[in-house]
Amino acid sequence: MRNLKVIEALLESTKKCFSELLYTQPNFLVGNNQLPQKHFYLVDTTTNIGLGHIGFSMEEGVAFSPFRAPFGGFSLADDLSSTEITFFIFEVLRRLKAQSLSNVHIKLAPSCYYKNMNLLAENLTHVGFQPVEKLEYQAIPITDHDFEANLASMEVRKLKKCKEANFQFSRLPKHKLADVFEFVKTQRQEKNYEFSMEWPQLKLAQKVNPEAYIPFVVKDKDRIIAATIGILASDKVLYNFSPAHHPEYDQFSPIVLLTEGLYAFCREQELSYLDLGTSYLNGKINEGLKQFKFHLGGQSFFSYSFNKALP
Structure with missing residues (x-):
């Protein structure tokens, strides 16, 4: 094992060799909730390289990662061994106990975010974390192949139909976020989606x-x-949050053209995955939505939640 140490703040000179989750970063947590934060970083003291991170919001004796977000938990360098991951977990638990906390709740990112997510889940179980929930996500791997290469034939026809109608995909400037939010919210409410x-x-x-x-x-x-x-x-994954389309265009299915544009954006930015989210409705998988995501080239990945009481 490398010369590892867990610290609560990275030095400016420390190089991060892991992809950090947006939902555990200090800035995000400031906007997400007003709770006290605690952060732990895994560092190789020999090379001054950061190899991992976890951020918590704390309320009434419980440490949450995340408190209110799709997922949080550990961000890890791909080359961490099982022994090194276990060391990180034990050090985090030891420091949380020193805060007089009674419970830890962690919801991990889907397994496409890090190569060792499944190993991490196993190690959390081995050190006494209790599994709480397993959620299925769909995500599209970003490769050198064109978007159409992984499309089902039905979606290829829909994409062609959108292009023949001269519909145009674009990224809007940041100040247009409110307009897009209102469009998406309106379309989803009309379909009685939360x-x-x-x-x-x-x-x-x-x-x-x-x-x-x-x-x-x-x-x-x-x-x-x-x-x-x-x-x-993260700096490797774009999350496609709540896509929606106007019902007058159902016959065109413009979500396919929208997804092609997102895929192209991911390639330009050298991202690894386009996260399509989950396909649950009222706690159960919506098989039609899940199948549609598979038709777009999506694959299934899993996210695990854990809970542990601190003695």
Whole structure:
């Protein structure tokens, strides 16, 4: 094992060799909640390289990672061994106990975010964390192949139909985020879908992380017909947050053209995955939505939640 140490703040000179999650970063937590924070970083003291991080919000004796976000937990360098991951877990637990906390709740990112997520889940179980929930996500791997290469034939036809109609995908400037938010919220409400965020929350989130929230649209001339909020959930993954389209364009399925544009953006930014989120409705998987994501080239990945009482 390398010469590892867990510290609560990185030095400016420390090079990070892991992809940090947006939802555990100090700036995000400031906008997300007003709770006390605690951060732990795994560092190789020989090379002064950062190899991992976890951030917590603390309330009434419980440490949450995350408190109110899709996921949080550990961000890890890909080359960490099982022994090194276990060391990090034990050090975090030891320091949390010193804070007089009674419980730890962790929801890990989907396994596509880090190569060792499944190993981490196993190690958490081995050190006494109790599994609470397992959620299925779909994500599209970003490769050198064109987007169409992994599309189902039905979606290829829909994409062609959108292009023949001269619909245009574009990334909008940051100040247009409110317009996209209102479009998405309106379309989802008309279908009686829940929407997990209000504009004041998103506005504050964008203020503290201005580069992380990106409005994307598909237009028919000057009219928005499909849109989504792209969230840079890490420097390797774009999260496709709540895409929606206008019902007048159901026959075209402009979400396919929207997804092609997001895929191209990911390639340009050298990202590894386009996260399509979960496909749950009222606690159960919506098989039609899940199948649609597979038709877009999505693959399944899993996120695990854990809980541990601190003695």
